[in-house]
Amino acid sequence: MTVRFLLMSALFAALATEAPAQGTQVGFGVADYDSSKPVEVTSDQLDVRQSDGRAVFTGNVVIGQGQMRMTGDKVDVTYGTNAAGSNEIRSLHATGGVTLVNGGEAAEAAEALYTLETGVVVLTGDVVLTQGENAMAGQKLTVNLGTGTGMMEGRVRVVFNSETVAEPGQ
Template structure:
């Protein structure tokens, strides 16, 4: 019996071994994300400081851009250069039970920083990524929405669900 499971164990270690190192590369969402799309934000409250070009959304905050959704209790928004009158958003910093959803994937963490121009989202604090029935957890997830790629870092833990065999149940 041990010899039968040896090829499976060897294959698993060769394929999944790198995932248990300090970082693991993953796919996230699709590579069709367009960071030039409008950003829509809803919240219970908004505080604006025009002097430093920032706005603070508080309470049930939902940020949407295309298919991507970012939620949290507080989202600080940093606009273009203060004093220029531009309303272009440069960066979003979400805190408090943050969730990022893009397509069929979702990630949860304590906080996230989304840099609009680069399409990069960095999530930290007990991050959990779910992709279908599979799950990955770590301390930091960096996602590039434009390429649909990501890296999980910090004692990465992965749960893979086996795929059902084709034609097994007929």
């Protein structure tokens, strides 16, 4: 056995179990987030509430911005006026079977709050993150689209699927 094999075995043994509640850092998507890209929302129904600066999309909601896609049963969009006097989206709160896809990663949760100004998406409720054949689960995943990083919290469980590589001469 080589040192590399022993180190990899120890790493997988440590990470393939449940992690403490303080959280686990993860990579997520691509780090070329651009908040100036247009946000496109499609749904079966739209209810605009001008009096409180909200729009509620329901039924098969799909949100796209650059490479990021978020889906859910219902998305409550909060908007306001920017410094130039134009309306702009402040946040999107998705509920019901939420999926967030960015690059090669995908996360599922009960709900998600995407704050456009900060580029942060917070997913909560039985979160499952898949990265290729690897999976991670917890109760809260905070994703920074700008840096392409995330933090999983709440009784984190990680499962790594790796190919077994035979060492030369074995």
